[in-house]
Amino acid sequence: MRVESADVYNSAQIQIRMIVNGQSMEATIEPRELLLDFLRDRLGLTGAKRSCDVQVCGTCTVLMDGRPVSACCTLVYEAQNRELLTIEGLADGDELHPLQQSFVEQSALQCGFCTPGMILTANSLLEEIPNPTRQQIQHYLKGNLCRCTGYWSVLEAVELAARRLQAEGQSEGSA
Amino acid sequence: MSEGIGHNVPRVDARSKVTGEAIFTGDLKLSGLLHGKVLRSPYPHALIRRINTDRAASLPGVVSVLTSTDLEDIDPYYGHSIKDRPLLAIDRVRFVGEPLAAVAAEDEVTAEQALSLIEVEYEDLPAATTLEEALSDDAPRLHETDTLRPGLFHGLGELNPDGNICYQHSIHRGDLAEAFKQAEIIVEQEYTFPAVYQYAMEPHTVIAAWEGKSVTVWASCQHPYLVRAELAELFDLPVASVRIIVPFLGGGFGSKSYTKMEPITVALARKARRPVRIANRVDEAMVTTRRHNMRCWMRTGALADGTLIARHVRLWMDTGAYADNGPRVVATAADAAPGPYRWKSFQVEAYCVYTNRPPSGSYRAFGATHLQWIGESQVDEIARQAGVDPVDIRIQNLLRPGEEVRPGGKALDADLVGDVQKIADALDWGSPKPPDTGRGLGVGLLAAGARPVSTAIVRMEIDGHATVLVSSTEMGQGVRTVMSQLASQELALPIEHIRVPGGDTWITPYDRSTGASRSTTLAGMAVHRAAREVRQQLLEIASQAFEVALEAIELRDGAAWRGDQSLSYSELIQFHFGFTGGELIGRGEVSPGGNKGSYAEGPVFWEVCVGGAEVRLDRDTGRLHITKLVSVADVGQAVNPDLVKAQEMGASMQGLGNALFEEMIFDEGQILNGTLLDYHIPTTEDMPDQFISRLVENEDGPGPYGIKGAGEGALAGVPAAIVNALADIGVQVTELPLTPERVWQALREAEAEHDDGGSPS
Ligand code: FES
Ligand code: FES
Numbered sequence: 001m002r003v004e005s006a007d008v009y010n011s012a013q014i015q016i017r018m019i020v021n022g023q024s025m026e027a028t029i030e031p032r033e034l035l036l037d038f039l040r041d042r043l044g045l046t047g048a049k050r051s052c053d054v055q056v057c058g059t060c061t062v063l064m065d066g067r068p069v070s071a072c073c074t075l076v077y078e079a080q081n082r083e084l085l086t087i088e089g090l091a092d093g094d095e096l097h098p099l100q101q102s103f104v105e106q107s108a109l110q111c112g113f114c115t116p117g118m119i120l121t122a123n124s125l126l127e128e129i130p131n132p133t134r135q136q137i138q139h140y141l142k143g144n145l146c147r148c149t150g151y152w153s154v155l156e157a158v159e160l161a162a163r164r165l166q167a168e169g170q171s172e173g174s175a
Numbered sequence: 176m177s178e179g180i181g182h183n184v185p186r187v188d189a190r191s192k193v194t195g196e197a198i199f200t201g202d203l204k205l206s207g208l209l210h211g212k213v214l215r216s217p218y219p220h221a222l223i224r225r226i227n228t229d230r231a232a233s234l235p236g237v238v239s240v241l242t243s244t245d246l247e248d249i250d251p252y253y254g255h256s257i258k259d260r261p262l263l264a265i266d267r268v269r270f271v272g273e274p275l276a277a278v279a280a281e282d283e284v285t286a287e288q289a290l291s292l293i294e295v296e297y298e299d300l301p302a303a304t305t306l307e308e309a310l311s312d313d314a315p316r317l318h319e320t321d322t323l324r325p326g327l328f329h330g331l332g333e334l335n336p337d338g339n340i341c342y343q344h345s346i347h348r349g350d351l352a353e354a355f356k357q358a359e360i361i362v363e364q365e366y367t368f369p370a371v372y373q374y375a376m377e378p379h380t381v382i383a384a385w386e387g388k389s390v391t392v393w394a395s396c397q398h399p400y401l402v403r404a405e406l407a408e409l410f411d412l413p414v415a416s417v418r419i420i421v422p423f424l425g426g427g428f429g430s431k432s433y434t435k436m437e438p439i440t441v442a443l444a445r446k447a448r449r450p451v452r453i454a455n456r457v458d459e460a461m462v463t464t465r466r467h468n469m470r471c472w473m474r475t476g477a478l479a480d481g482t483l484i485a486r487h488v489r490l491w492m493d494t495g496a497y498a499d500n501g502p503r504v505v506a507t508a509a510d511a512a513p514g515p516y517r518w519k520s521f522q523v524e525a526y527c528v529y530t531n532r533p534p535s536g537s538y539r540a541f542g543a544t545h546l547q548w549i550g551e552s553q554v555d556e557i558a559r560q561a562g563v564d565p566v567d568i569r570i571q572n573l574l575r576p577g578e579e580v581r582p583g584g585k586a587l588d589a590d591l592v593g594d595v596q597k598i599a600d601a602l603d604w605g606s607p608k609p610p611d612t613g614r615g616l617g618v619g620l621l622a623a624g625a626r627p628v629s630t631a632i633v634r635m636e637i638d639g640h641a642t643v644l645v646s647s648t649e650m651g652q653g654v655r656t657v658m659s660q661l662a663s664q665e666l667a668l669p670i671e672h673i674r675v676p677g678g679d680t681w682i683t684p685y686d687r688s689t690g691a692s693r694s695t696t697l698a699g700m701a702v703h704r705a706a707r708e709v710r711q712q713l714l715e716i717a718s719q720a721f722e723v724a725l726e727a728i729e730l731r732d733g734a735a736w737r738g739d740q741s742l743s744y745s746e747l748i749q750f751h752f753g754f755t756g757g758e759l760i761g762r763g764e765v766s767p768g769g770n771k772g773s774y775a776e777g778p779v780f781w782e783v784c785v786g787g788a789e790v791r792l793d794r795d796t797g798r799l800h801i802t803k804l805v806s807v808a809d810v811g812q813a814v815n816p817d818l819v820k821a822q823e824m825g826a827s828m829q830g831l832g833n834a835l836f837e838e839m840i841f842d843e844g845q846i847l848n849g850t851l852l853d854y855h856i857p858t859t860e861d862m863p864d865q866f867i868s869r870l871v872e873n874e875d876g877p878g879p880y881g882i883k884g885a886g887e888g889a890l891a892g893v894p895a896a897i898v899n900a901l902a903d904i905g906v907q908v909t910e911l912p913l914t915p916e917r918v919w920q921a922l923r924e925a926e927a928e929h930d931d932g933g934s935p936s
Contacts, residue, residue: 046202047195049425051376052457052851059376087195100193104185107817110825111651112192113376113425119193138859145851147374147426148651150828151859152866153821 021089036071047087058144061117087116108157110148179664211453212286216268219531219844220302236285257498269496272462304844342502349520354485358476369838371466377425378460384450389416398688424650429537462533481561495534507542543891547619598787613903617895624779625691631701639744646686665706667730692884704763783809786892797919801863811876811883822886830893
């Protein structure tokens with residue numbers, strides 16, 4: 001059944017389902033509840049951070065069906081029947097994702113507040129464009145602010161991860 | 176040892192930061208935690224006639240509503256330099272955004288709703304919302320300046336208050352009038368520098384839990400021990416009853432230095448008798464602290480051959496409604512004003528001015544960022560008039576190591592000529608330039624180190640692993656990695672066997688502060704000494720165990736070696752205690768008392784601020800594109816070269832933002848661009864085409880192995896370089912930031928002047 005939006009804003013509680021980091025779940029939410037608060041306060045997934053509150057800084061970025069969204073300006077309701085990936089779900093157990101690994105190696109972080117959002121946006125970039133030019137990376141990441149690094153190490157880390165992911169893809173393809 | 180100093184060890188906190196495991200204050204959960212929200216003044220200056228909190232207090236979910244009447248049992252004023260700030264406004268508000276009440280509720284939405292139910296009756300007062308208004312004869316007075324009380328960490332001599340001036344400071348050398356009489360070239364100009372927002376991405380966040388006669392505070396603060404002292408004084412508690420715990424900081428840059436949201440949070444928790452969290456939003460962070468806007472007049476005199484002889488500077492800094500760190504910013508600006516040259520005479524008069532604007536405090540490279548672009552643009556103008564190359568005029572006039580920088584202060588401890596030459600090399604100085612392209616550089620000094628008071632403890636546990644207890648705050652600069660490396664070096668122990676937890680005033684010992692580029696040099700010295708004590712104990716135990724002289728033993732890779740025989744540290748500790756337990760403890764301290772000489776006269780060291788830039792001007796739009804940015808990190812000795820470079824890049828990009836577009840715009844005390852929608856910081860698309868960073872290691876710092884601090888200088892060097900690069904194209908500006916509109920205006924003026932000068936008369 002489809003819930004009409006007028007009903008959504010009038011009803012006190014809504015049942016939703018979604019998949020978070022590979023696990024399907026159900027929850028009862030309030031219509032105006034923000035995805036960021038839901039993830040941080042209710043699921044304890046505090047990797048997504050709050051900074052600007054106005055969809056400018058990208059530090060609250062999570063992936064919804066693979067696309068970056070600003071959780072600070074997204075209602076939980078919008079995640080109905082969707083698949084969410086937060087930074088907590090990116091590594092494969094103890095093994096870091098190639099982007100995480102390259103961020104560590106290139107010291108592409110300082111305070112680390114922007115890092116989860118930055119990595120998730122970069123992840124969606126590399127899925128879209130596996131071998132991006134530097135300009136494409138700059139363009140794609142312009143909605144993820146970082147006050148610490150000056151971005152140089154971030155670009156290098158994304159390039160390194162792109163090379164590794166491509167090499168992996170090729171060796172898998174030839175095998 | 177491959178993980179000691181000089182090596183690019185990966186950051187010890189990197190893994191936790193890429194997985195989302197790293198804990199920041201706002202990520203903490205406490206049972207019974209309440210959410211605090213602050214009611215802030217909508218007026219720049221007004222009397223509070225009446226506050227009625229009844230409706231707010233009776234809203235379901237609200238636990239406490241706090242106003243200044245709840246503070247009658249304490250002396251509610253604080254401020255580390257001047258005790259001018261009430262914890263909540265008392266009878267009067269002095270800036271738009273000033274807290275006057277706070278609510279603690281079960282959730283944030285309820286707390287916010289409660290704020291809207293608080294009724295306040297204001298009576299408008301005339302306001303002084305600009306420097307000009309505040310300094311005028313009939314200006315409304317913000318404070319009774321004759322009765323100002325110095326704060327706990329003032330330490331800057333007499334306040335000399337006067338009207339709305341809360342602090343004045345001057346330095347001088349030689350006979351100024353006489354020196355200017357000899358000058359054959361004189362450049363004189365007025366300048367302005369804007370208010371800037373530090374934008375640490377994590378806004379100030381504090382949790383306080385009041386427990387009878389003590390309080391525990393989790394805070395995003397840079398200086399836990401100074402916050403502890405102010406809270407203890409405010410709430411009349413012994414210092415040991417105030418426990419400050421510092422999780423990871425999402426950036427600091429000075430915005431989290433000294434006391435910010437901690438007093439309100441503690442007062443709210445004290446009233447609610449439950450733990451309370453206050454998490455600022457960005458618009459609140461912007462009215463909590465910012466960089467001083469400034470007006471400056473400068474006059475520089477030189478001989479016809481470009482020899483600099485005299486400089487006179489007057490500057491007025493807008494510290495907002497409360498002093499915060501204003502006096503120190505003003506004193507540091509005064510120190511930076513002459514620039515690192517061999518003057519016959521200079522004089523600087525610097526004023527810290529109250530206005531009805533949000534308070535200003537520290538921001539990376541304060542003082543130097545304000546002054547360096549001004550001083551350096553006058554040096555370049557003199558070079559143009561004297562027909563001397565900008566690099567040559569600096570080589571001709573720069574101070575050499577050992578020369579006096581300012582009367583009574585530490586002599587120069589850096590090779591500035593070498594640094595300038597490195598910048599020039601990286602810019603291909605003298606090579607042909609593409610059209611509409613200019614090159615510029617800037618050099619200056621920043622008084623760094625703050626007070627040299629730091630202590631540290633190193634514990635070596637029974638398994639041979641070590642814990643370094645030091646209260647330096649990890650805010651992104653990499654201090655935990657650096658401390659690990661310093662300990663690794665002395666202990667001959669792999670990094671993965673060393674742990675550096677965050678600051679906790681119940682556990683980690685006293686450190687004055689994390690700022691002024693001091694941690695690696697001073698807290699690092701304390702860690703170095705503490706590790707050395709443990710090293711000495713290990714050697715002594717090994718000498719007993721092997722029954723040989725100390726000198727015959729080598730410490731390597733977590734073990735003591737005598738020839739090819741070895742005992743691990745764990746075995747040595749077991750040998751010593753005769754038991755599978757016990758630990759070795761080393762302590763280290765740094766104090767001016769114990770280190771007369773290099774520390775006795777401030778600053779601890781002069782941080783070098785150099786930068787170079789190549790810029791391209793779009794003549795149609797006034798837009799500047801940075802083709803090359805160069806920084807030189809003159810650090811004595813790099814503990815971790817990659818971390819130094821990372822600091823340089825970050826500081827340079829902030830310098831770029833400060834120079835090109837960052838500005839908090841006020842109208843009658845109200846911020847017009849008070850969110851990130853309107854206040855822009857550099858993004859990936861603002862990056863220069865090339866960034867070059869050079870490392871200089873002359874082992875000339877006061878820290879262990881000749882280390883001295885870094886990480887701020889580039890922020891002062893870059894705007895100076897960009898301003899001079901623009902002047903190299905023929906466009907002189909006297910106001911930052913260099914918005915396209917402003918540059919376009921200056922360009923039109925320069926062209927008009929050029930046309931006038933060129934037309935036959
Ligand atoms: S907090 Fe969501 S974009 Fe900034
Ligand atoms: S690492 Fe601090 S904001 Fe990016």
